[in-house]
Amino acid sequence: MSTTAPAHLPSAAPHGSAPSGRGTPADRAVVTGIGVAAPNGLSTPVWWEAVLRGESGIRPVSRFESGRYPSSLAGEVPGFVDADLIPSRLLPQTDRMTRLALVAAEEALRDSGIGLEELPEYGAGVITAASAGGFEFGQRELEALWSKGGQHVSAYQSFAWFYAVNTGQISIRNNLRGPSGVLVTEQAGGLDAVAQARRQLRRGVRLVVTGGVDSALCPWGWAAHIAGGRMSTGDRPDRAYLPFSADADGHVVGEGGALLVLEDADSAHARGARPYGAVAGYAATFDPDPSDPSGLRRAAELALADAGAAGDEVDVVFADAAGERDQDRAEAVALADLFGPNGVPVTAPKTMTGRLSAGGASLDLAAALLSLRDQVVPPTVNVTAPAEDCPIDLVTGRPRPLALRTALVLARGRGGFNAAAVVRAAS
Template sequence: MSSGRTLITGIGVASPTGMGVEDFWAATRIGKNAIGPVTRFDASSFPARLAGEIHGFEAADHLPGRLVPQTDRVTQLALIATDCAFTDARIAPGEVHPCDMGVVTAAGSGGFEFGERELRKLWGQGAKHVSAYQSFAWFYAVNSGQISVRNDLRGPTGVLVGDQAGGLDALAHARRRLRKGSRLIATGGFDASICSLGWAAHLAGGSVSFSDEPERAYLPFDEAASGYVPGEGGAMVLLEDEHSVRARDGRTVYGEFAGYAATLDPRPGSGREPGLRRAIEGALADAGCHPAEVDVVFADGAGVPRLDREEAEAITAVFGPRGVPVTVPKTMTGRLSAGGAPVDVVCAVLAMREGLIPPTTNVELSPAHDIDLVTGRSRTASVRTALVLARGHGGFNSAALLRAVD
């Protein structure tokens, strides 16, 4: 059992605003919008036709040729981001024993695009034309499996499914594994369901924006909010036990994963308060952090009026009216489901590094919400402690507290 802090020592990101940390952050800090018309399939017959897509990505440029036909786009993005995270942490092969390293990911939909392609073969050509890789390429746990094989991670492995909230749940589960004796866990989340089958699933949730204006489609905390825009991508981080980092003389530390809590909303119509406030308070208590110490909140930003109101009320209840800067950088990318919260975690540690809070683009704060929303452009600030919030379809709430490390 370990009593050391859980440190973030490597990060990798694949986002509509950039493949790789530096490209991603360069776009994010200036508020570059990556939402646009869907190009990955013909969406003309659907009522929603905007997405946050990753353009110019070719898996064959980054992965072995034999691996590409075995994997869905979501797994390819996850593998490349994990490679980047290990490179970023400067972990040489053999430096950490394989049995001391594991992987925990979050997934919202699995390999939707791969599955849709093989289903078309099944009904159009017959069962013998379906790829043998369909047996695992569609599955929620495939990212964890492929990452563990590619990087020889023989320790604890798992996957969590909780929509947007699942991305934080995965990091928290990784921290539990470190406390039980593992030295390093690669963790994060990815989704890439921009295909006709995935699109139908998004629309079935009833919360997708039907706007055709990229700058006005996804507007959390705005009076004009009418739903969210789906996106693709996510992020991977390496979490290490503090003692392990010292033992290998690790020099790259982005921050500490210091606190976490999760709750579930009560049954609709019960009249009881949603669970987000309790999740925030639980994460602060877990980290031993007073609300006044928090420098920024990376909000979930559902873009759905009822959910935005609930989140604003929870933030105000804990921090007071306009008591802490709040931002929703995912307005540039769309909501990435399981990948969204890990990307916010990356944003948070990069905000700490630079002393800059990225903006909530295109949004004009509704007077109904008494929060200090960072809009328009980035805000210079000393960021030592950041809170990341995530909510998932079905009432999942998660909150994580990150701290800078001197």
């Protein structure tokens, strides 16, 4: 943790009294459940154990023939047998991303211990993030259209590709009839969705399932990723995605993400829940130049102010970690401006999964909460040391045990979206 805060960072704002040690007014939104589908583990415990072992899920693409493409590595969720995990009636109407999301939502709700039947009819909602929609489903129906004719296109194509489909299917399956929505801000989406869920709690909703799960590992989706020009063309899983390294030359795409149960703190306390922590602050900015650190820095400053936190309260930063030299440099400069050079431990566990589009930031949020619970910072794998122009204390090699109370999570979405969230350990 940094010992001093630069002068431009906000001082901790005075807080009002909080009920019986259950946090400050900024900490009213607590996470009581986590569900994960990630390339290095299906389920929260399996994924988290893999993260602490430094176990990567990046490997050659297996979901389609990738040999004719310049990039051939991806993070694929292992052990996901659709027919074993999804009801048969849902299989014809769901894309891969929605199936992953349904399983993650089920785990998160189960983990929270909530009895949904005890909630008011409109007391629980769903707010998710998406980036590409159901690309694989859409590709399959386009193939049917051009090879067989329009009569062979599924009626489910009308919604299975849509950005809001995860929200809809989770809501229907779990009878969550409260306020719902979807955010489309690419990699920043996981934080933006959680922030929108937090706003709904402030309006009186008791519980929201939120976060992001994404997948576009099909030829159509792969072509779109490659067209962006930011993917690594390396063929070695341990060298393809190296954020903050002098050897960084792009990122690896993955699938999956995390869904969280965000709950009002008083409601959670009343039912005896044991939260992982609180979402205490959030902010978003827009800056279409990813090499300019000012937008990301402003987002972090505003999130800290929203949390009533000073810079020297931040114990760890979960970085966006673009894997491109100019963007990595910009993020490192922003962190050095905020906390001083090497002023706070920084980590990027997404080096074990690849960048998960809308699922990436919520998975980092889950990692931050588990780090606070277990008092350990997970490692950034495959990077031995940051480049000289990235003045950050990057946690590499192995987990770093550390006294942790407050974490900052950063995310940048393609097109100029910046988001930052502050999470605090459970009281």
